[in-house]
Amino acid sequence: MADAPTRAELRAHLVTTMIAGEVATPRQNNLLHYRRMAARNPYYLFGLRLSGRWDERDVLAAMVERCGVDPDPGHLYGDDTIDPDLTLxxxxxxGDRIGLAARRRETLLLATGHPGNLTPLYQAVSEALTxxxxxxxxxxSGWTYEIERYGERQTRRVVHTPEGVAMLVDDAGRPQHTHDAAPMETMLAELRGGPRDTATEPSTIASDGFAEAKPAYWPDLAIADHGWAGAAGEAGVDTxxxxxxxxxxxxxxxxxxxIQVVVPLDDGLSPHHYAPMTAFLLARAGLA
Structure with a gap:
């Protein structure tokens, strides 16, 4: 792991790489998702049962405050913004919450709906905490379910990297992007079934390189995104x-x-762009 950047250095990196600042996420896509969340479309709720009113105006106001998008409701097309200082x-x-988990030796879940982009970040955090x-x-591990995509039924399977980061793969073992909350809900449902014994079952590595262990403890902390995070937060797990x-x-x-903390960022960039951010996070947590 490279030396951690200072806050000023990381801010410059975030803006240069468009992780934050002027980002490539289209404004029209943002507004479409805000409308769909306001309409309580389940795919855009990420497993959360929200009690607030959350009309389109409320959603935009929250995104201005917590993410730093353009506050102008008349800005309908073009790129949008993420405030890099909010990201930092x-x-x-x-980092403070992860550091607390380390000091307490907490039990964790880590999961990503962006396996092609964020997996190395999660792996580094998992290794440091372990x-x-x-x-x-x-x-x-190995739980499968079907989704509808492009008019076809497709199978998705929950797997974990050797570091314990959960994600979905398809029938060919290729990691898949997802917003779905069902995988995390299933993980938590299995854990609710109670421990099999007083220790984690031995981990085995399948031929595709993913761990197939099934420990059965309730997590103190979830580190996640998309529906993985929403479902954990809805279940009362610190997330x-x-x-x-x-x-x-x-x-x-x-x-x-x-949800305790949400880091606003463009989550669809090349994995190496997140390396300085990972180093900063681990240093803040006292894990560098």
Missing amino acids: DALEAM DRGCRVLTPA VGFADCNDPALFAGAAEGK
Whole structure:
């Protein structure tokens, strides 16, 4: 892991790489997602049952406050913004919570709906926490379900990397992007079934390189994004996560106290762009 950048250095990196600042996420896509969340479309709620009114105006106001998107409701097309200082503030808050988990040797869940982009970040956090004595759970490994995509039924399977980061793969074992809350809901449902014994079951590595262990403990902390984070927060698990400016549900969940920290960022960039941010996060947590 490279040396951690200073806050000023990381801010410059965030803006240069368009992780924050002027981002490439289309404004029209943001507004479409805000409308769909306001309409309580389940796919855009990320597993959260929100109690607030959350009409389109409320959603935009929350995204201005917590993410830094353009406040002009007349801005309908073009690119949008993420305030890099809000990103940094949230990274520091996330680092503080991860540091607390390390000191307490907490039990954790880590999961991502952006496996092609954010997996190395989650793996680095998982490794650092495991080295400090934390337990990373890997429930529901191998669980499959079907989704409808492009008019076809497709199978998705929950797997975990050797570091314990949960994600979905298709029938060919290729990691899949998802907003769905069902995988995390299933993981938590398995954990609710009670421990099999007093220790984690031995981990085995399948031929595709993913761990198939099924420990059965309730997590103290979830580190996640998309529906993985929303479902964990809805279940009452302390949850910190990442969200793009077109993913308003986690910010709404934070406003209602169901999510502890949401880091606003463009979550669809090349993995190496997040390396300085990862180093900053681990340093803040005292894990560098």
